[in-house]
Amino acid sequence: MEESKEKNVDEGKRVEFKLDKVCELRFEVENNEEVELELKSGMAEIFGTELIQNKKYVFYSGGKIAVFTWHGCVLELSGKTEVAYIAKETPMVMYINTHAALEQMRVKAETDNTSGPTVMVVGPGDVGKSTVCKLLVNYAVRLGRRPTFVDLDVGQGQISIPGTIGSLSVERPADVEEGNFSLQAPLIYHFGHISPSVNINLYNCLVSQLADIVQMRGETNRKAAISGVVINTCGWVKGLGYKAVIHAAQAFEVDVIIVLDQERLHNDLKRDLPKFVKIVLQPKSGGVVERSRQHRVESRDAKVKEYFYGLSTPLYPHQYDVKFSDVTILKIGAPLLPDSLLPLGMKQEDAHLKLVAVPPSNQLLHHVLAVSMALTSDDDIVRSNVMGFICINGVDMEKKVLTILAPAPRPLPRSILLLSDVQFVDTH
Structure with missing residues (x-):
């Protein structure tokens, strides 16, 4: 070079x-x-x-x-x-040619009264998948399109905090300094871990749920349908990770898959997916560098901090007490049991989607919890989207209250909270 x-x-x-x-x-x-x-x-x-x-x-x-x-x-x-x-x-010429091909598919969709392209960007870690997705979305928006951006990377989180997947209808290019799209009414689902491997059945379940909602939106919004979908994925592409890529491709009914910097993955996808799916191998940018484990940890902390406190535009979160009795804290996924101990008719897969009550304790300190949209325990809490997040800043076992950091003032809009592995130490 x-x-x-x-x-x-x-x-x-x-x-x-x-x-x-x-x-x-x-x-x-x-x-x-x-x-x-x-x-x-x-x-x-x-x-x-x-x-x-x-x-x-x-x-x-x-x-x-x-x-x-x-x-x-x-x-x-x-x-x-x-x-x-x-x-x-620079591979930018190749990326703009990819955008031009996707735009031709959108023009054809307008003419034929069909849906625009659904493109998924895949590859191992640190090859620039998020950047390519941002490029394709930005170029589409600059032509007046309104594409749907889907983020399936629970490790970092472009739309929300780490430990989530979600989608966003994009109406204007990403902010230059912060690098984010305008987060007007994103659709977010709680996974609760920073790697799909922790609970792959839950991950695939949420991917299917998100795909259904994105498809339903396309059926009711013609502009969104024509503009298509751009999907970012995790860097886990071996074993169960590869199967998760296949599952996502099928759930979203993708038309195009861009494989970055891995010929083997490209060949495997060509073998395992239908012929009508266009699978394209492209190089990563020379500017992409491998991130250390420490850098990933710092990036996740920064993303959570940005959620509560903002970046270039400061936000001012609220801290207040909530009684133990006013909230229900749940964790998705029960410990696995030997097959011989499972209830009659229950499979191991069911345990991964089971809700487990979490009693308040000091172990909750600094954990981030999702505020579920579910109103009661009778709702499908696992597949419900979330309205936001709180962080536990204090636990008083004598007074039976939690001190929480929240983006909005009291009261909490919902009482069902979902525990996450993600932690944040509030130093403000």
Whole structure:
């Protein structure tokens, strides 16, 4: 790959980068620092969202950014970066061609009164699946489409916090600085773990439920149906993880699968899925780097913190007490028993979807709980979507109250809470 010499941008200095046609400036923000970016002339975009000339954009600690230009531009950076360089080779041309092919499918859907493309991006961890999804959604929105973005990656969470899956109708490009789509009325389901392997039956059950709701929305909203669906997936693609990919493809009735950077996965999917599903192998971007386990943990913490406190726009959550008697805390998934001890007619799979009551105790401290939309215990709590999340900041066993951190003031809108493995230590 032909690249310019790497530079470290030091604090207090402004460094100018002149980009030719079809290349990108890649930079990483140093830990505990922030970097300011300004487009001085020309046209450029970040993951499909256009930059405005002479506007200063701020990126925070650990941010990995790629500024792409089709026609050339001049950019200015200030702040401290780990690295900053201009990459002459980029897969962006391939990604825009993919977008163009998807747009042709949307145009055909308009003419034939059918549904637009449902595309799923798959591949191992750290190959840029989330970025490709963001690009495809942003490009579609810029053409006036209203695609549905589906996130099945419970490890990080683009739509909501880690431990969830969900969907979002996207009406405008992602925010340049925060990287998020506008979260107006997302549909979120509680999984409660950061890996599908912890309860694969529950994961597949929720994927099927989400697919049904997305399909129903397409039947009632013509614009959404034509615009299609873009699906992000987990990086677990072996064994049961591969079967989960197949299950998701069937549940969402995908038309196109983009496989990033793994030829074997591409060949396996071509063998196991129907011929009408287009399966395309594409390279990952040279700017994608492997994330350490510590970095993943920090990213998850940052995502939960962003939910309660915001990022560039601050939010102000509320802390208040809730009586033990006012809430019902449940966990989805019972411990597995030997087949000989199972009740007559019950299968092991049923245990994975069973609701188990969780008595309040100090073990709940710092755990994040989902507030279920279910009104009573007679509702299908497992398959119910959630309205938001709280964090347990304190447990008083004598007074029998929980001190909770919530995004909205008291009272809690629902009483059924679902326990998650995700934890957050509130340092504010």
